[in-house]
Amino acid sequence: MGVADPVRTSDPAAARTSALRLVLGSPLYRGATVALFLSGLGFSAAAPQIASFLVNDLGASLTAAGLFYLTSLTAPVLGYLVGRRSDRTGARLGLFRVCVVAGFAGWLGIAFSSRLWTPYVISAIVLGFAGAATSQLFAAIHDELKASPNPGNDGVVAIVRMALTGGWVVGPVAGSFLAAHTSLRTMLLATAICTLGQVVPLGLLRPPPSSTGQLLEPHARGPGVRAMLPLLAFTGLYVLVYAGEPIKYAYLPIYMNEQLHLPAGISGAIIGIQPLVEILLMPLAVVVARRVGMMRLMVVGAAFGVAANVCFATTGTVAGLFAGQILMGGVWGVFAALGIIVAQRLLPSAVATASAIFLSSTALASAVGGAAGGLGVTTLGLPHVFLIPATLGLAAVVGLTFLTRAETREPAR
Numbered sequence: 001m002g003v004a005d006p007v008r009t010s011d012p013a014a015a016r017t018s019a020l021r022l023v024l025g026s027p028l029y030r031g032a033t034v035a036l037f038l039s040g041l042g043f044s045a046a047a048p049q050i051a052s053f054l055v056n057d058l059g060a061s062l063t064a065a066g067l068f069y070l071t072s073l074t075a076p077v078l079g080y081l082v083g084r085r086s087d088r089t090g091a092r093l094g095l096f097r098v099c100v101v102a103g104f105a106g107w108l109g110i111a112f113s114s115r116l117w118t119p120y121v122i123s124a125i126v127l128g129f130a131g132a133a134t135s136q137l138f139a140a141i142h143d144e145l146k147a148s149p150n151p152g153n154d155g156v157v158a159i160v161r162m163a164l165t166g167g168w169v170v171g172p173v174a175g176s177f178l179a180a181h182t183s184l185r186t187m188l189l190a191t192a193i194c195t196l197g198q199v200v201p202l203g204l205l206r207p208p209p210s211s212t213g214q215l216l217e218p219h220a221r222g223p224g225v226r227a228m229l230p231l232l233a234f235t236g237l238y239v240l241v242y243a244g245e246p247i248k249y250a251y252l253p254i255y256m257n258e259q260l261h262l263p264a265g266i267s268g269a270i271i272g273i274q275p276l277v278e279i280l281l282m283p284l285a286v287v288v289a290r291r292v293g294m295m296r297l298m299v300v301g302a303a304f305g306v307a308a309n310v311c312f313a314t315t316g317t318v319a320g321l322f323a324g325q326i327l328m329g330g331v332w333g334v335f336a337a338l339g340i341i342v343a344q345r346l347l348p349s350a351v352a353t354a355s356a357i358f359l360s361s362t363a364l365a366s367a368v369g370g371a372a373g374g375l376g377v378t379t380l381g382l383p384h385v386f387l388i389p390a391t392l393g394l395a396a397v398v399g400l401t402f403l404t405r406a407e408t409r410e411p412a413r
Contacts, residue, residue: 019155040167042194045175072363083356103130107192135355243369244389277329301334
């Protein structure tokens with residue numbers, strides 16, 4: 001079950017420089033970086049606006065609009081199917097393009113929907129497949145990195161992953177601006193265009209035969225449950241960490257505005273500082289992981305999440321909320337940079353399957369967090385509802401600690 005540590009180097013600065021040079025010098029890495037920025041930009045522009053679209057344009061109730069997010073629960077299953085296909089054929093970029101076109105068609109269909117049921121069906125089926133596009137890119141990157149070992153390889157993954165985070169920083173602001181100055185349908189159309197635009201930076205690129213990863217036999221059943229247990233355990237613990245995000249985004253703005261009566265500028269700054277800290281810390285997380293190990297660093301990252309939610313639940317001050325958001329930036333600086341690397345190393349015989357399971361687990365985490373927050377806020381109220389994600393995070397700390405100890409007892413493969 002071991003997760004091999006990154007290749008160590010005596011000069012972390014040189015490793016970071018090497019990673020940047022590798023990204024700029026490779027059409028695959030360079031194209032994937034731009035593609036993932038467009039992916040994050042388009043999806044994060046639509047995500048905060050889709051409920052408003054359902055209510056204002058299609059006449060949905062607030063309850064029905066909230067249930068829309070449950071349609072993403074199909075993503076882990078559909079992503080797993082795409083990942084298995086990828087591991088059988090090695091056609092990472094071909095499947096990536098298919099998923100991107102599906103995403104374009106899905107968002108286009110939602111933008112022009114005239115009946116309420118249409119976005120729900122499209123999201124559950126079409127966008128469920130489309131969500132596997134990102135995992136296919138990371139599987140292709142893994143194959144290329146494996147074919148060309150280098151001390152900066154983990155830094156390559158971090159840089160590419162930073163592009164996705166960068167899209168999420170810009171997207172909500174851009175989506176709100178576009179929707180306010182045009183319409184929600186126009187904003188969804190822009191999301192469709194951004195989604196389709198992912199194919200442009202990669203063009204007709206095909207990885208060389210030497211970079212194909214270890215593939216399953218054509219009629220093989222794929223990795224069994226026993227082989228997948230370490231990955232499933234790690235992904236389950238990641239779900240516990242991530243479940244706090246929907247609770248935070250649902251109730252932290254309400255808490256700041258309705259109970260603390262903070263000015264809009266202060267509230268915006270508190271919300272916006274997390275992705276900034278996350279981007280700044282992602283390269284540092286790779287460097288630190290070389291020294292202490294990835295799993296150990298993730299234990300620390302999960303502990304940051306516990307501390308952050310305790311700040312939200314108990315401080316009631318601007319300083320406390322800023323501290324909580326900075327700590328949350330530390331959580332995602334670690335997990336965003338290293339999570340996909342760990343997932344792939346926990347199932348090295350089927351990296352596309354591993355990527356799909358890990359990356360699509362955020363849909364499950366959002367559902368878990370949304371349900372826990374909805375029930376918890378009724379009984380605990382604000383701000384004590386944040387003790388729920390603190391408790392979930394504490395369980396993740398314990399679980400990750402156990403995985404770390406198991407890793408040290410079992411030699412890495």
